[in-house]
Amino acid sequence: MKSIKRSRAATIRRHVAITAVAFAASIPFAAHAQVKIGITLSATGPAASLGIPQKNSVALLPKTIGGKSVEYIILDDASDSTTAVKNTRKLIDEDKVDVILGSSVTPNSLAMIDVVSEQSTPMISMAASAKIVEPMDAKRAWVFKTPQNDALMASAIVDHMAAGGVKTLGYIGFSDAYGQGWFAEISKAAEAKGIKIVANESFARTDTSVTGQVLKLVAANPDAILIGGSGTPAALPQKALKERGYKGKYYQTHGVANADFLRVCGADCNGTILPSGPVLVAAQLPDSNASKAPALKYVADYEAAYGVGSVATFGAHLYDAGILLQHAIPEALKTAQPGTPAFRKALRDAIEATSNLPATHGVFTMSKTDHAGLDTRGRVMVMIDNGKWVLQK
Numbered sequence: 010m011k012s013i014k015r016s017r018a019a020t021i022r023r024h025v026a027i028t029a030v031a032f033a034a035s036i037p038f039a040a041h042a043q044v045k046i047g048i049t050l051s052a053t054g055p056a057a058s059l060g061i062p063q064k065n066s067v068a069l070l071p072k073t074i075g076g077k078s079v080e081y082i083i084l085d086d087a088s089d090s091t092t093a094v095k096n097t098r099k100l101i102d103e104d105k106v107d108v109i110l111g112s113s114v115t116p117n118s119l120a121m122i123d124v125v126s127e128q129s130t131p132m133i134s135m136a137a138s139a140k141i142v143e144p145m146d147a148k149r150a151w152v153f154k155t156p157q158n159d160a161l162m163a164s165a166i167v168d169h170m171a172a173g174g175v176k177t178l179g180y181i182g183f184s185d186a187y188g189q190g191w192f193a194e195i196s197k198a199a200e201a202k203g204i205k206i207v208a209n210e211s212f213a214r215t216d217t218s219v220t221g222q223v224l225k226l227v228a229a230n231p232d233a234i235l236i237g238g239s240g241t242p243a244a245l246p247q248k249a250l251k252e253r254g255y256k257g258k259y260y261q262t263h264g265v266a267n268a269d270f271l272r273v274c275g276a277d278c279n280g281t282i283l284p285s286g287p288v289l290v291a292a293q294l295p296d297s298n299a300s301k302a303p304a305l306k307y308v309a310d311y312e313a314a315y316g317v318g319s320v321a322t323f324g325a326h327l328y329d330a331g332i333l334l335q336h337a338i339p340e341a342l343k344t345a346q347p348g349t350p351a352f353r354k355a356l357r358d359a360i361e362a363t364s365n366l367p368a369t370h371g372v373f374t375m376s377k378t379d380h381a382g383l384d385t386r387g388r389v390m391v392m393i394d395n396g397k398w399v400l401q402k
Contacts, residue, residue: 041348043078044107044338047100049121050135050327051113054088055214058240058269060113062311062324063135069310070331075339077347086112088214093117097124107347108356110330112136113323114239115187118154126151129350131357133333135326137239137264138190142380153360153380155329155370157387162263162284163194165388166235169282169401171202175232175258178204181222181246182237184211191237191262207231214242223249233257239264244274251277258282263388267321271396281393282401286370288325290391293400299386303332304369322370329368336366 048067051060067081082104086093093112100106101124108131112118115138122141125132126148134141134154141154170178178199182188188211199206208229210222223246226234234257236246243265250259261283271278287294291304307328311320337359345351363375363382371387390401 040346040352041105043080044074044347045080045082045105046334047097047104047106047109047111048081048083048327049086049093049096049100049109049111049117050083051088051117052085055242056088056114056240058267058321059135059264059323060085060088062267062319062321063113063327065315066307066311066324066327066331068314069307069328071335074335075342077338077342082106086117088114088117090117090120094120094124097121101125101128101130105348106130107353108133108334110135110327115141115190116185119186122148122152130353131360133330133360135323135330136187137262138186139194139381140186140190145378145380149380151357153333153375153382155326155333155368155373156381157263157284157286157370157383158381159190159194159262160198161383161385162388163191163198165284165385165390166195166260166262166282167198167202167204169390170199170204170233170258170260173233173258175204177207177229177231177233179208179210179226179229179231179234179257180206180237181208181210181212181219181226181234183239183242184213187239187264188237191235195235195237212238212246214238216242216245219246219249222246223253223255226250227253227255231257233260235260235262237262240267241269241273244270244278247274247281248277263322266391266398267323268318269321271393274393275396278393279395283391283393284388285391285398286322286325286387287389288320288369289322289398290389290400291369294389299367299372300369303367307369325369329370329373332366332368333360333363333373336363 050063052064084096115136118134118136118141132152137156139158212219259281266285266289287300288304294301340359341355345355366373371383373382375382392399
């Protein structure tokens with residue numbers, strides 16, 4: 010009889026345990042004691058020169074925010090949009106993160122939007138295209154980004170061109186959303202200034218030759234050429250143009266602002282003009298610039314960890330995402346706890362409510378219709394001079 014009772018008791022305990030496990034599994038997001046931040050970056054592949062400094066910058070972010078410990082979970086998407094989507098699903102479904110940071114490039118970030126919106130999880134991208142946050146809709150309501158919009162930088166480039174007497178422009182850019190977005194923005198800005206685009210070419214990030222495109226650009230003989238690329242692949246057209254004897258003015262986008270680009274492009278990039286976030290020339294900024302203090306701190310911390318001259322603006326985009334979260338997380342914690350849908354919603358709302366927040370790339374003021382949040386304080390014009398970035402007054 011006693012053995013039967015013990016058997017029944019054991020069975021009951023097993024059923025209780027199974028029920029408890031099943032109940033826990035039925036709750037996809039139970040509150041947890043720490044904030045979990047999921048990160049997918051292009052640390053390998055064609056965009057590695059962007060993703061590596063971003064990955065390095067995670068170590069500079071705080072381990073505690075608003076009295077809660079913070080866990081950073083980092084995955085590599087290898088510059089591939091399909092992998093970026095898989096990473097995003099894993100971070101949300103398995104790791105139960107409260108927010109997603111990523112990815113490094115526009116195609117990946119665009120592919121991730123459906124996932125984060127379906128799961129009602131806020132996302133901060135480190136890619137540049139305005140298409141990531143525009144036009145604002147129900148899906149993009151969950152998405153923010155830290156790099157400057159193409160339109161903001163395109164207008165700075167065209168203003169510089171017009172002041173220098175440029176009347177005709179040639180363009181060569183990536184054959185993806187980044188390059189296409191840049192062509193659309195530069196076309197509008199150029200038309201407003203009376204600058205005629207006389208050639209439009211494209212190339213893939215993985216191409217090893219652009220001879221055909223460059224021959225067409227040289228034949229058109231524009232006053233200036235803008236290269237709409239990012240990272241080290243953007244050096245390929247410029248080196249080819251130099252080799253073919255193009256003597257006009259060279260412009261690049263803010264997507265090339267790192268030491269790897271300078272190394273690959275070498276002397277062929279001397280005299281090139283580009284817009285950049287203030288962090289690229291932090292020490293050269295006037296003391297009145299709101300970004301000088303946070304930019305100098307980032308540069309000092311990054312170079313202390315990774316060596317003098319190692320800092321890149323791309324890493325600072327992730328660091329600025331960290332600044333946004335340091336501001337937003339304490340606000341979200343006033344109404345909800347990490348690991349819950351209510352916290353994710355509160356965190357989204359707090360990011361959107363950001364106002365006049367200085368960061369390394371400018372001053373962020375978000376709104377319901379603006380999830381980039383940077384104005385003209387988020388750009389400076391820079392020239393490449395013998396492997397150095399020189400602020401243009």
